Amino acid sequence: MSTLDHPSIAKVAAALAEAGMSAAADGIRILPAEVRTAAQAAAALGVEVGAIANSLVFRAVTTAGDAPLLALTSGAHRADTRTLARLVGASEVDKADPAFVRQHTGQAIGGVAPVGHPTRLTTLVDTALARHEVVWAAAGHAKAVFPTTYAALLELTGARAADVAAAAPGEGAER
Numbered sequence: 001m002s003t004l005d006h007p008s009i010a011k012v013a014a015a016l017a018e019a020g021m022s023a024a025a026d027g028i029r030i031l032p033a034e035v036r037t038a039a040q041a042a043a044a045l046g047v048e049v050g051a052i053a054n055s056l057v058f059r060a061v062t063t064a065g066d067a068p069l070l071a072l073t074s075g076a077h078r079a080d081t082r083t084l085a086r087l088v089g090a091s092e093v094d095k096a097d098p099a100f101v102r103q104h105t106g107q108a109i110g111g112v113a114p115v116g117h118p119t120r121l122t123t124l125v126d127t128a129l130a131r132h133e134v135v136w137a138a139a140g141h142a143k144a145v146f147p148t149t150y151a152a153l154l155e156l157t158g159a160r161a162a163d164v165a166a167a168a169p170g171e172g173a174e175r
Contacts, residue, residue: 006140006141006144008106008107008108008111008140009139009140009141009144011106011116011140012028012115012146013139014116015113015115016028016115016146016156019156021148021152021156027147028139028144028145029045029139029144029146030143030144031044031045031143031144031145032044032143033143034110034111035142035143036109036110036142037075038075038076039075041075041138045136045145047134047136048076048132049076050075050129050131050132051132051134051135051136052074052075052135053075053125053126053135053148053153054072054073055071055072055113055114055138056072056095057069057070057096057101057105057109057112058070058071058079058081058084058093058094058095058096059093059094059100060084060088060090060092060093061091061094062088062089067090068096068101068105069084069088069090069093069121069122070112070114070123070124070159071084071123071126071164072114072124072125072126072137072153072157073128073165074128074129074131074165076128077128079126079164079165080165081093081094083162083163083164083165084124084164087124087162088124104117104119104121105118106118107140107141110138110142111138111139111141111142111144112138112140113137113138113140114138114153116140120157121157123157123158123159123160124160124161124164125153125154125159125160125161125162126163126164126165127161127162127163128165129150129153130150130161133149134148135147135149135153136148
């Protein structure tokens with residue numbers, strides 16, 4: 001089986017096509033090596049690290065129990081967990097472990113796409129991504145990415161635009 005035939009990539013391609021983004025689905029690029037960080041993806045694509053949409057899955061603690069939260073953040077900075085909690089009305093937001101990520105996305109850390117999950121996740125899209133004409137997102141595998149736009153990410157995921165970065169260094173930023 002080639003990487004392009006990987007089940008997670010196929011789900012992402014189908015989700016993109018179903019959303020009317022056939023150009024994005026056809027544009028899924030398989031890289032020669034895995035890119036598990038924004039810096040690696042940016043280097044492989046020859047783009048600014050800020051144009052990489054990190055798909056970060058968090059565990060949001062609410063009165064109804066723990067729920068997944070997907071934050072699509074610019075690769076140029078870190079998400080602030082206190083800010084994320086405030087934005088979604090959670091008492092706490094923590095980074096999810098690999099089992100939680102796979103359970104809620106069907107994908108492994110390092111290749112989590114904005115779509116192609118078993119159910120739609122509560123999603124925030126970092127406003128810093130709007131600075132880039134083309135944004136690159138993971139496509140369900142650590143070697144797969146696709147080009148899109150900030151506006152398309154919002155529409156595709158049903159997300160809310162938000163400033164997710166730490167307000168000041170050392171004030172709850174994920175490190």
